[in-house]
Amino acid sequence: MKRGLQPFHLAVLALGFGFLYVPIALLVLYSFNASRLVTVWGGFSTHWYEALLGNEALLASAFVSLRVALVSSVLATILGTMAAFALVRFGRFSGRTLFAGALYAPLVMPEVIIGLSLLLLFVGLGIDRGFWTIVAGHTTLGLCFVTVVVQARLATFDRSLEEAAMDLGATPLATFRAVTLPLIAPAMLAGCLLAFTLSLDDFVIASFTSGPGSTTLPMRIYAQVRLGVTPEVNAISTLLIGFVGFILLGAAAINRLRKPQGSG
């Protein structure tokens, strides 16, 4: 095999990355534009980031988004871990296939449909939409991602570790706390961060399940863009991209770190 990049490979790589990231790079670039006009470069400035601090509506939405993401990712982690245990440890209980299917459905189902069905549910039950309905929607979405990550870790978990702990006098609860939990914690944390960013990013489900006073950041950005793209929107979007990117990198790093070492 030849080492190094050949011109053809380089071109393919550039095209692929360009396709994915040029729009985002432009957005980031124009967030530092001194000009008010989005399409005309007027020199470098952090003016729009300062203007953000004065935009209370935008900041309030950011705060709502963070709270929703925090609560829903914690709930998704707890429920998702429990679901992963059910799938890996309970053997072939009746309805297992249905259970697994229902768990993984949000991975492939269009978000519009999830949002719509949740909306119908909340309307049908007469629940006022607001903060908690968004949390419920995002928990549903996040828990399937947590389940996938934790399930993978549990499937390779050496059961004799738990047996050894019990053999040495640990009660089932103590075994879980001292052995099982520390070993699956990295997977749980990675899943949690994934759920957190999904919640922060989500626009579709939030717009179906939100109510008055619970506008999330992506919804607020969308509303502003409809009135015309301002560099301010670019700035908040850049911050969002930076934040989410940072967390996703963290999740990947945590999941790679402390993968159980081979027993050789």
Next chain:
Amino acid sequence: MDAQKPLLRIERVSKSYGEVTALRELSLDIAANEFFALLGPSGCGKTTLMRLIAGLEKPDAGRILLDSVDITHLPPHLRPVNMMFQSYALFPHMSVAKNIGFGLVQENLPRKEIATRVADMLGLVQMEGLGERRPDQLSGGQRQRVALARALVKRPKLLLLDEPLAALDRKLRHETQFQLMAAQRDTGTSFVVVTHDQDEAMVMAHRMAVMHAGVIEQIGTPRQVYEEPVSRHVAGFVGETNFFDGRVTHFMPGGVEVQTHSGLALEAGCREHPALGTRVVVSIRPENLRLGPPSQLVTNGAPGEITDHVFREGMSSWRVRLDGGDIVHVRQPIAAGTATYDRGARVFVAFAPECARALVR
């Protein structure tokens, strides 16, 4: 040993997984301070039996008594029995000292006492100064010793060892056998080793049980089992042997004469009293056969031709094709003045009837 009450008594224990029967009404007594080996091929039920003793599985029927106390339904964390796992099952997120001290922490002992006893165990397995290492920083042999220390630190009445030497290389295995024997003597704990390796069982155990298809075929000292196997399976599994299929033709004091299918007439010792014409198999160990010049003529023996000759560990091994068609394996120590035979040589193979066993099963 038999006069005392046993430390562990297993009474007619059965266990099956779905349609597969792992143990069939198995009974067994193990004495205090005994080194006991459960020997058998994979799938014979020996691992299931060990997991039942540890409490990791529940029997379908039967009782398990430890010091005359029924522990059949006691969960594993309440049993004064510890186990060393085949994979060692060291906790990867804890240091060596934390691993060893884990069982003591569960008993809520004072930290000082835990530290002292962990240090003692590190000394016993010659791992002083390595207490802060993580399991993945240890060699295979060191991990094995940590696992042993962790299982012994609670001073269990009975220690179960699941294939304790399987993951070690040949040379280390040999040394570790003697370390395990010393640990058993020093602690006075009863050791129950599960193994598929008959060498291990022969070297270490005071007594051994040979298992096959969920039942114990024979219990005895390694020597008894080797010299007087009760069945074809035991004779074949413990040590090497030569088998001759045949039928009983005469009775003799303490034995029978067997006419083999290949036409030999062999005298062999026999514990049972089979009827004339019963199908039996005669087992003769390779070291109980002797080679002589073809002119020699004795009753128990047959002429043949050498097909292979191997020298190994101070012993000469020959493969001989007897004129009747049987192929036998002969092994003799090399001593000065012993006649040797090469490939193709004509020889006479002789054996002493007292060393041959006729097996009905």
